[in-house]
Amino acid sequence: MIRVDIHTREILADTRIYVARPGPNYKFYELFVDRNFVGPDLPGLDLPAFDRLAEVEDFMERVKRSVAIRRYAVRGERDIPVPAADLADYVDAPTSRSIAQFARVARAYFSTMKAGDLIIVPPANFRGLAHIGELTGPPNQIKATYPNLYPGTPLQGRNVAWRAVLEKAKLPAQALDALQKPSALFLLTREAWPAIFRRAYGSYSMPGEYGARFEITSEKFQTTDDFLIQAFFNFVSKNTELVQAGSDDLLSLRDGAFAAGGAAPDLYTNVNSPGGLSLKSLIVTPIVIAVMLTLAISVGVEAYAAAEAGTLVFGNSQAPAGDQCTVEVSNQVVTQLRLLGYDRWSEACEVARSAAEKTGISTTVAVGN
Known part of the structure; x- marks a missing residue:
């Protein structure tokens, strides 16, 4: 025998491939890779348990608080007050363009991106290894990790199983071009998907x-x-x-x-x-x-x-x-x-x-x- x-x-018709920038200036690259983690740069988001993200009625207030915590952590020499912990303090806070962008990224991670979708996490160095991973659970299956940049305030994200590595310089041109912009997360153009599927799985069918x-x-x-x-x-x-x-x-x-x-x-x-x-x-x-x-x-x-x-x-x-x-x-x-x-x-x-x-x-x- x-x-x-x-x-x-077997790739499902609705499978998608995303590219995630691992934190400001790629600072969370090693953290993401070592912890099998991907997620938005929103410390202290502290999302409660949910079936659908729409159930989290104070979602925007949580994003605003996270952005405030993030700004405080990376303030440098600027004199910024310690962010308020109470979500009620953010109800009437304005929604800036950057806050709206962070909210879109968070919705992608915790609502749009499905189990089985692929995600590429590139390093800063073009000769470094970009990791290609597969999301292993549904959007409401949240994982936390603690970066040194935000003491005591974890990041929330998704668990990922790494399937392959590829030198960043050898990523599809569409991915490299898009990485020239400061996008925290973006959907890779469809024409570049086959190269990533082959790298991740060797053989695939869809x-x-x-x-x-x-x-x-x-x-x-x-x-x-x-x-x-x-x-x-x-x-x-x-x-x-x-x-x-x-x-x-x-x-x-x-x-x-x-x-x-x-x-x-x-x-x-x-x-x-x-x-x-x-x-x-x-x-x-x-x-x-x-x-x-x-x-x-x-x-x-x-x-x-x-x-x-x-x-x-x-x-x-x-x-x-x-x-x-x-x-x-x-x-x-x-x-x-x-x-x-x-x-x-x-x-x-x-x-x-x-x-x-x-x-x-x-x-x-x-x-x-």
């Missing part, structure tokens, strides 16, 4: 889009190495198209390497010692490629025997049991192995293993017994 975990995250990432660990990456990898990618891409069309006449690697045409997924390359290759497509091809490559490298010709015997079993640790992506990938891989036969699959395995030896190429797909 050979068990394959396609390890593909309505009308599939993606997979392939890590390259070798210090050297030559044109001959790239040729072997692209040959395998094209071979699987073309045969995926043929299987979808109902054909039982698949191509060998030598033929398929030059026949992918429109069947090939979009390719994104960054192999700067080390780096990675990423694929994106409207159909399941990138994930089929990831599974076939992993089987070729780690199992070899035995994968063909398992497909013939019905002992090649598929699952997905990143999605509910029986998810459609796993079904599609399973059908594609088993069909391709059976139709390729021992000799053609053996040839493909040799090329894949040669590429792996030279580049260290790997996927998030897991194979075991």
Whole structure:
């Protein structure tokens, strides 16, 4: 029995990706990362328990008090009185533009942002590591943390599970451009999402889009190495198209390497010692490629025997049991192995293993017994 975990995250249609600046001048970067925390720079907000944020009737008074505490903590040489603790003292206080902005950020954290949404926390240094995390609970599941900047007055925010890191300079251009403005929190433009999904999960599926990432660990990456990898990618891409069309006449690697045409997924390359290759497509091809490559490298010709015997079993640790992506990938891989036969699959395995030896190429797909 050979068990394959396609390890593909199912992304819901309403999932969003945000970028959060960790406090003034990125001062809370280490705090956020170490505490698995993200939240607004509003010390002493002290939100009570709620189901929906709209239930907190004194929300604006709490924001005004927090802004006053924040200004007092960072006052420098200015002579500012100690902020009043009683919320009643803020009922008639004016709502400035900055207070309104803080309120919008707080509403985003405690009302808009859902469990499963991704959030990027960048460092100040362009060579530092931006952390990509996933919100783990609903908006009303509040977490507190205590920064040194605000003694005795905690920040409230959300728990986050870090999924990946990426050098800040390599963030999508849309994120870097937006970070030039002093926004505390912003929604990343949709066109930049696939790159973040691939970085966070390796492989992902969402309505009308599939993606997979392939890590390259070798210090050297030559044109001959790239040729072997692209040959395998094209071979699987073309045969995926043929299987979808109902054909039982698949191509060998030598033929398929030059026949992918429109069947090939979009390719994104960054192999700067080390780096990675990423694929994106409207159909399941990138994930089929990831599974076939992993089987070729780690199992070899035995994968063909398992497909013939019905002992090649598929699952997905990143999605509910029986998810459609796993079904599609399973059908594609088993069909391709059976139709390729021992000799053609053996040839493909040799090329894949040669590429792996030279580049260290790997996927998030897991194979075991």
